[in-house]
Amino acid sequence: xxxxxxxxxxxxxxxxxxxxxxxxxxxxxxxxxxxxxxxxxxxxxxxxxxxxxxxxxxxxxxxxxxxxxxxxxxxxxxxxxxxxxxxxxxxxxxxxxxxxxxxxxxxxxxxxxxxxxxxxxxxxxxxxxxxxxxxxxxxxxxxxxxxxxxxxxxxxxxxxxxxxxxxxxxxxxxxxxxxxxxxxxxxxxxxxxxxxxxxxxxxxxxxxxxxxxxxxxxxxxxxxxxxxxxxxxxxxxxxxxxxxxxxxxxxxxxxxxxxxxxxxxxxxxxxxxxxxxxxxxxxxxxxxxx
Amino acid sequence: xxxxxxxxxxxxxxxxxxxxxxxxxxxxxxxxxxxxxxxxxxxxxxxxxxxxxxxxxxxxxxxxxxxxxxxxxxxxxxxxxxxxxxxxxxxxxxxxxxxxxxxxxxxxxxxxxxxxxxxxxxxxxxxxxxxxxxxxxxxxxxxxxxxxxxxxxxxxxxxxxxxxxxxxxxxxxxxxxxxxxxxxxxxxxxxxxxxxxxxxxxxxxxxxxxxxxxxxxxxxxxxxxxxxxxxxxxxxxxxxxxxxxxxxxxxxxxxxxxxxxxxxxxxxxxxxxxxx
Amino acid sequence: xxxxxxxxxxxxxxxxxxxxxxxxxxxxxxxxxxxxxxxxxxxxxxxxxxxxxxxxxxxxxxxxxxxxxxxxxxxxxxxxxxxxxxxxxxxxxxxxxxxxxxxxxxxxxxxxxxxxxxxxxxxxxxxxxxxxxxxxxxxxxxxxxxxxxxxxxxxxxxxxxxxxxxxxxxxxxxxxxxxxxxxxxxxxxxxxxxxxxxxxxxxxxxxxxxxxxxxxxxxxxxxxxxxxxxxxxxxxxxxxxxxxxxxxxxxxxxxxxxxxxxxxxxxxxxxxxxxxxxxxxxxxxxxxxxxxxxxxxxxxxxxxxxxxxxxxxxxxxxxxxxxxxxxxxxxxxxxxxxxxxxxxxxxxxxxxxxxxxxxxxxxxxxxxxxxxxxx
Numbered sequence: 001x002x003x004x005x006x007x008x009x010x011x012x013x014x015x016x017x018x019x020x021x022x023x024x025x026x027x028x029x030x031x032x033x034x035x036x037x038x039x040x041x042x043x044x045x046x047x048x049x050x051x052x053x054x055x056x057x058x059x060x061x062x063x064x065x066x067x068x069x070x071x072x073x074x075x076x077x078x079x080x081x082x083x084x085x086x087x088x089x090x091x092x093x094x095x096x097x098x099x100x101x102x103x104x105x106x107x108x109x110x111x112x113x114x115x116x117x118x119x120x121x122x123x124x125x126x127x128x129x130x131x132x133x134x135x136x137x138x139x140x141x142x143x144x145x146x147x148x149x150x151x152x153x154x155x156x157x158x159x160x161x162x163x164x165x166x167x168x169x170x171x172x173x174x175x176x177x178x179x180x181x182x183x184x185x186x187x188x189x190x191x192x193x194x195x196x197x198x199x200x201x202x203x204x205x206x207x208x209x210x211x212x213x214x215x216x217x218x219x220x221x222x223x224x225x226x227x228x229x230x231x232x233x234x235x236x237x238x239x240x241x242x243x244x245x246x247x248x249x250x251x252x253x254x255x256x257x258x259x260x261x262x263x264x265x266x267x268x269x270x271x272x273x274x275x276x277x278x279x280x281x282x283x284x285x286x287x288x289x290x
Numbered sequence: 291x292x293x294x295x296x297x298x299x300x301x302x303x304x305x306x307x308x309x310x311x312x313x314x315x316x317x318x319x320x321x322x323x324x325x326x327x328x329x330x331x332x333x334x335x336x337x338x339x340x341x342x343x344x345x346x347x348x349x350x351x352x353x354x355x356x357x358x359x360x361x362x363x364x365x366x367x368x369x370x371x372x373x374x375x376x377x378x379x380x381x382x383x384x385x386x387x388x389x390x391x392x393x394x395x396x397x398x399x400x401x402x403x404x405x406x407x408x409x410x411x412x413x414x415x416x417x418x419x420x421x422x423x424x425x426x427x428x429x430x431x432x433x434x435x436x437x438x439x440x441x442x443x444x445x446x447x448x449x450x451x452x453x454x455x456x457x458x459x460x461x462x463x464x465x466x467x468x469x470x471x472x473x474x475x476x477x478x479x480x481x482x483x484x485x486x487x488x489x490x491x492x493x494x495x496x497x498x499x500x501x502x503x504x505x506x507x508x509x510x511x512x513x514x515x516x517x518x519x520x521x522x523x524x525x526x527x528x529x530x531x532x533x534x535x536x537x538x539x540x541x542x543x544x545x546x547x548x549x550x551x552x553x554x555x556x557x558x559x560x561x562x563x564x565x566x
Numbered sequence: 567x568x569x570x571x572x573x574x575x576x577x578x579x580x581x582x583x584x585x586x587x588x589x590x591x592x593x594x595x596x597x598x599x600x601x602x603x604x605x606x607x608x609x610x611x612x613x614x615x616x617x618x619x620x621x622x623x624x625x626x627x628x629x630x631x632x633x634x635x636x637x638x639x640x641x642x643x644x645x646x647x648x649x650x651x652x653x654x655x656x657x658x659x660x661x662x663x664x665x666x667x668x669x670x671x672x673x674x675x676x677x678x679x680x681x682x683x684x685x686x687x688x689x690x691x692x693x694x695x696x697x698x699x700x701x702x703x704x705x706x707x708x709x710x711x712x713x714x715x716x717x718x719x720x721x722x723x724x725x726x727x728x729x730x731x732x733x734x735x736x737x738x739x740x741x742x743x744x745x746x747x748x749x750x751x752x753x754x755x756x757x758x759x760x761x762x763x764x765x766x767x768x769x770x771x772x773x774x775x776x777x778x779x780x781x782x783x784x785x786x787x788x789x790x791x792x793x794x795x796x797x798x799x800x801x802x803x804x805x806x807x808x809x810x811x812x813x814x815x816x817x818x819x820x821x822x823x824x825x826x827x828x829x830x831x832x833x834x835x836x837x838x839x840x841x842x843x844x845x846x847x848x849x850x851x852x853x854x855x856x857x858x859x860x861x862x863x864x865x866x867x868x869x870x871x872x873x874x875x876x877x878x879x880x881x882x883x884x885x886x887x888x889x890x891x892x893x894x895x896x897x898x899x900x901x902x903x904x905x906x907x908x909x910x911x912x913x914x915x916x917x918x919x920x921x922x923x924x925x926x927x928x929x930x931x932x933x934x935x936x937x938x939x940x941x
Contacts, residue, residue, distance in 0.1 A: 009471070010390035013382035017446060018398065020379060024439040025405050028413030035415060090310060098304035106550055107315035113549030114318065115500040117520040118538040122321045125531055132333045132531075134320060167314065169560070176557050218560060221407050228502035228517070232524040249411040254418070254507065263415055270412040277407040459651035462618050467665035467712070468639040477664075481655040 029270070035263035042257035055264035064240055064248060065265070072244040075159050076223045080216055082163040087170025087215065088208065092200075094171070095178050112168035116228040123161045124150065124233045154234050154242045161229050166222075170215045177211035178204065220276050224269070245269050318542075325349070325535035332531040348536035356519065358537060365515035365541075367430055368505070369498035372437035373491055376445045379438075381487075384449035385479070389461065399450065402443040410503045421508060430513040433505065437498045445494055448559045452486025453479075492548055493555040499545055516541040567629060568594040568719045568752035570615065575624035577610055577776075584610050585776035587624065592720075592754065592769075597746050600756045601763040602773035602799070608756045609724055611773070615754065616722050617641050628719060639668070644713035645722040648729065650705045652697040658684075658708050659693040665716040683711040703734045710745070720752035727762065739765060760800055764788070772796050789929035794846065794920040803851045803877060803889050805914075812843045819926065820915060822847055825885035828861035832913045834923040839915075845923070848914035851877065851891035856898065860905035864888060866898055880904070 036055050040048040059065055094105055111119065127134045128149040136146035149157040181204065189199050227246050230236060236243040236251060243251070246269060253262035312319075324332050326344045352358045387395050417436065418427075426432030456479065464478045480487075502517045509518055520541055523534045549556075570592040577585040584607045592598050600608035613619045615626060617638035626634045633641050644665075653661050659680055660667075666676045684690045687707040697705055706726060713721055723742075727735045743766055746753055757763055763770050764784045771781040772795070780787060780796045791797035797805050810822040813829055815836035822845060823829050832847070839845060854862075856878070864882030871894070878890040878898055890906055898904055915923045 007390060010386035013386035017379045017383040017442060020439065021402055021405050021442060028416040031416035032412055093307050093310060096303045098300055098307050100308065104307050104311035107311035109553060110315055110318055110546055113496060113545045114542050115517050116502040117517050118542055121520060121523055121534055122317055122538060125534065126320055126324060127317060132335050134337060137335060137337050172553060172557055225409050228506060231506060232521050246409060246411040250414065253415050259415055266412040266415060269409045273407055273409045277404055457649060457651065459647045459649050460653060463647060463651035465638045466616060466645045468668035470639065473668060478653055
């Protein structure tokens with residue numbers, strides 16, 4: 001449909017968005033890179049000096065970094081496992097016909113729409129509180145000792161909260177994928193007398209492979225940046241037990257005011273994310289062809 | 291399945307599904323119930339499920355003591371403002387990409403989506419310092435700008451997919467009927483695209499409302515939206531569970547409703563079309 | 567009004583050339599059909615005339631005015647799309663009247679014209695419905711109504727009947743033919759269906775890879791195809807092609823040898839061929855008559871009985887399959903061995919280059935104008 005006089009108009013229509021996003025990308029990133037090469041502390045302004053890669057050296061050899069990296073990986077890994085496995089199971093369940101399917105679906109989807117600060121505080125207090133929390137009561141009813149989540153297993157606690165928030169996302173995506181499974185394939189398998197478990201492993205799971213990959217990649221991008229839940233429940237502690245990379249950077253920047261060091265940390269976070277993004281963009285790009 | 295499933299199987303499935311659903315939904319349910327308790331009841335062990343004195347005092351207290359409405363207003367202004375602003379940029383861009391695709395359109399779209407994958411911490415410091423120097427810290431305008439940029443790729447992407455679904459022949463027909471570009475957009479494209487635009491708006495408002503990185507770091511009091519307000523309960527004084535519940539219920543209720551309507555957009559928008 | 571000329575028009579998309587360079591004249595009031603296989607460029611050509619695509623080269627003139635750079639809205643043409651392209655959010659009334667609204671006509675005038683068009687097309691009862699509430703045939707009529715009401719210089723139809731079922735297609739074909747008779751406006755119609763082409767056209771333009779293979783009246787193309795492509799494209803079932811060798815060539819005609827030993831003397835000009843030359847004999851299935859003796863014989867492999875006609879698929883000894891169309895009362899069965907007679911007047915000869923060898927006599931109906939042509 002393209003005619004000459006409409007092509008220039010098209011360029012003009014796209015330009016503002018491109019420009020604005022480009023600036024949004026380049027300017028902060030550029031500045032962060034620049035800051036990471038300086039010794040710059042907000043408590044000592046005006047005394048910045050160029051220090052090259054020193055900040056990176058400090059950041060990457062700081063035991064806090066390794067702790068944060070480990071926490072980040074544990075957090076992301078754990079949440080991925082919980083949400084993907086849970087997502088598959090719930091998607092399979094929701095695919096079945098039963099009474100009140102719409103309402104159950106609403107209940108399963110809801111957590112995604114709850115703001116992170118609410119989720120975190122409701123879980124920390126109403127559910128996980130070692131004395132008056134719901135979990136404590138359930139444990140005591142079974143004669144077990146209630147867990148003091150945020151003292152004994154803080155990272156797991158945070159992981160649980162975030163998993164709860166992302167489970168609906170995985171479920172929705174996988175449910176959509178399951179429902180796109182050709183009805184005729186199901187019927188063919190039935191004619192062939194395929195038992196349910198084989199049907200699942202040989203037909204459903206491969207069909208879901210793509211959706212599962214998408215879920216994993218997209219969740220990873222967002223999970224690498226878990227922040228609010230940590231800020232509001234543990235502030236990174238006890239000690240460093242719930243500090244992940246974003247929180248570490250935040251702490252260094254806005255709590256210790258070490259702009260230089262935090263900037264180096266920020267760049268490290270960006271590099272990590274880029275590796276993930278590379279794979280995701282490749283996968284989506286393939287899909288856009290279709 | 292076209293055939294009727296055996297009733298026994300349906301009963302089992304229904305029971306398990308409802309169990310699962312209630313378990314997942316329980317924290318929200320519990321929160322809402324707690325919001326109607328007195329603080330003492332909220333903290334009581336064993337927990338009281340239904341038989342306690344129901345009261346709406348917490349809702350009143352939250353508003354009086356902490357001026358809940360002000361934070362809610364900020365949320366509305368910031369979420370609404372950033373969404374509308376992103377529409378201004380996104381509608382022409384998506385229109386151009388959908389109807390005048392060039393060789394680089396797909397790459398451009400991919401690049402836009404990739405900007406969403408940058409970790410916010412990478413930009414935190416410069417943005418913070420820039421805002422500080424420009425007097426934009428704790429300002430609604432500043433937040434609207436940031437959130438607009440944050441969500442622009444998704445808005446462009448969603449609008450692009452919706453516009454692409456409009457059959458090109460209908461727009462060509464309007465051209466044959468003598469419509470100029472402007473009239474084509476007003477009389478034909480927009481009415482057909484309204485459902486798509488509405489759902490995009492919806493999803494975007496939800497994402498902006500719940501955004502909890504920039505809102506937490508760039509605001510303190512004047513421009514603070516509900517995310518920040520709730521966060522203030524992380525270091526409270528005295529008993530606060532009932533008030534927290536009331537505040538939280540009010541904060542999430544509208545979004546839960548909107549969220550129900552935007553499920554499909556969620557899949558479309560956040561998987562960037564990789565899952566259909 | 568409605569005279570369209572294409573001079574040296576070409577179209578390329580990037581490095582791919584769809585139409586190399588094309589010349590065509592369309593007279594005022596003519597019903598021209600662009601026909602050809604998928605990808606031959608017929609829709610592209612239509613869209614170039616409409617202005618929905620820019621020509622890469624050449625000139626397009628409407629009534630003597632150069633419109634090559636003029637946008638579609640200003641060319642005073644109407645188009646009926648394959649998918650009808652109705653505005654889903656507007657009622658039938660507003661769909662039909664949209665073009666008039668864009669032209670700035672007063673409301674009262676629009677109302678009258680819309681109602682008139684609706685009456686002609688039997689849509690009066692549906693004026694306030696939305697497209698999704700209409701059947702395929704009704705939507706088609708709305709699309710036509712929308713086109714008519716603007717009183718364009720020419721109507722452009724892009725495979726309008728492809729999405730309809732067979733019965734509806736026949737009915738709509740009649741309605742379009744009647745429309746042309748009553749409006750007497752130029753119509754340019756694109757289809758891949760040669761039956762539509764034959765029944766509707768004053769002039770058929772056969773396109774192949776962006777090149778006009780032949781343009782002429784339907785019967786001219788039927789009786790005097792200029793090459794193998796046109797001969798094979800027009801007429802259903804398809805013309806039989808038999809590879810033969812020339813036995814003799816004289817002023818009476820060219821005699822060719824048939825597989826199985828027979829021969830037939832085809833009345834074509836003998837100047838371009840000599841004995842021994844390899845040529846292709848073309849004869850349509852409806853011109854082969856089963857008989858006790860004939861120039862060709864073979865075993866029947868498949869019979870198709872349509873009631874009014876019977877189609878026999880023959881495998882002659884040492885040759886490719888031959889299709890014969892004969893009377894519905896034929897009792898021939900599979901595995902029967904039958905002979906067919908060939909009337910030389912109905913044969914065509916094509917040289918090694920695929921071009922038809924000119925006939926000695928022109929078929930009496932070949933130059934007959936389509937009844938709708940009053941001029």
